Amino acid sequence: MIRKPTASNICRAARVLRRGGLVAFPTETVYGLGADALNAKAVCKIFETKKRPHFDPLIVHVASPEEAARLWKKTTPEADRLIRVFWPGPLTIVLPKSDLVPDIVTAGLPTVAVRMPSHPAALALIRALKKPIAAPSANPFGRTSPTTPKNVEEDLGKKVNFILDGGPCRVGVESTVVAFEKGKAVILRPGGVPVEAIRKCVRVSSRAAKRRGSPGLLKTHYAPRTAMVLVDASEKPAVPRGLRVRRLRHPKDLRAAATRLFQAIRKLDKIKPDLILADRVPARGIGSAIMDRLNRASSGLKGKKIAERILRHAARRKNVKK
Ligand code: TXA
Ligand code: MG
Numbered sequence: 001m002i003r004k005p006t007a008s009n010i011c012r013a014a015r016v017l018r019r020g021g022l023v024a025f026p027t028e029t030v031y032g033l034g035a036d037a038l039n040a041k042a043v044c045k046i047f048e049t050k051k052r053p054h055f056d057p058l059i060v061h062v063a064s065p066e067e068a069a070r071l072w073k074k075t076t077p078e079a080d081r082l083i084r085v086f087w088p089g090p091l092t093i094v095l096p097k098s099d100l101v102p103d104i105v106t107a108g109l110p111t112v113a114v115r116m117p118s119h120p121a122a123l124a125l126i127r128a129l130k131k132p133i134a135a136p137s138a139n140p141f142g143r144t145s146p147t148t149p150k151n152v153e154e155d156l157g158k159k160v161n162f163i164l165d166g167g168p169c170r171v172g173v174e175s176t177v178v179a180f181e182k183g184k185a186v187i188l189r190p191g192g193v194p195v196e197a198i199r200k201c202v203r204v205s206s207r208a209a210k211r212r213g214s215p216g217l218l219k220t221h222y223a224p225r226t227a228m229v230l231v232d233a234s235e236k237p238a239v240p241r242g243l244r245v246r247r248l249r250h251p252k253d254l255r256a257a258a259t260r261l262f263q264a265i266r267k268l269d270k271i272k273p274d275l276i277l278a279d280r281v282p283a284r285g286i287g288s289a290i291m292d293r294l295n296r297a298s299s300g301l302k303g304k305k306i307a308e309r310i311l312r313h314a315a316r317r318k319n320v321k322k
Pocket of ligand 1: 027029030031032033056057058059090092094106109111112113135136137138173174175176177188189217
């Protein structure tokens, strides 16, 4: 059931969480599927509901920096600076975990990812529970993230019976995930806070995030059911006859593009074309997060095969013209 985040519904949602149940709730980035982060059994339900592999650790959501500090063994000056500037907001900080955090939350890693969301309904829920909330995006594993309560209902349906309605998500792509190494920030996942903004506060490692560093960074992710191929906005690929193709274009304003990205992918996917041709965007600002999602969404084998067909066809036509 989708429920407005009134004071009484926040109380009821908190009660569901306190009893070890799951609640889908809005954040400024995407909708999360939440459980009491300190209850291992409840957190286990998240993995079952999403069919998420147990090696993929969760983000823990808090309502204050002090609450975050209790979940970490120690912090760093760089982390503190980023927290002062970007919290509440779409920035997740990875640091060594304290004994408070169950191993299932971190997939056995010695670190825990924590963020303070800015969405008022998310903060109200965490405060009502008086405990941190572990939450991944509220979609089946590997698929497009939900940015409206309706998306959550479509994706997880009867598996979650409490969905808090916070309207459409403002940012539209997930948080930026940051770890630290030798006094430098390491960007594990580009997201709502652009790396350019982070660089103004702390030194950023040029080393690309190793897969090992963030087990959830899989090559294929955020994927629609339809095959997707990336193209430049100016490209007009010749498409074999009989193939039903839809184009994913983006607004010039990259923030607006991020806000509507997952909605646009879902809309095209519903039409069930043979192929989605998605325009690339400049990889600056939040554009890096958009490109990261597009790359993963299009990395499925089916898309590659159809793309090869299109390219072969285009090459043949060129030869005929000569
Ligand atoms: O905006 C967001 O971050 C949303 C909302 C709901 O807060 N959440 C989200 O969660 O995107 P999820 O589970 O879809 O992605 C979590 C990411 C994964 O890439 C995971 O590998 C990484 O965070 N992560 C979590 N804990 C980690 C850790 N201890 N070390 C490294 N990476 C970690
Ligand atoms: Mg996700």
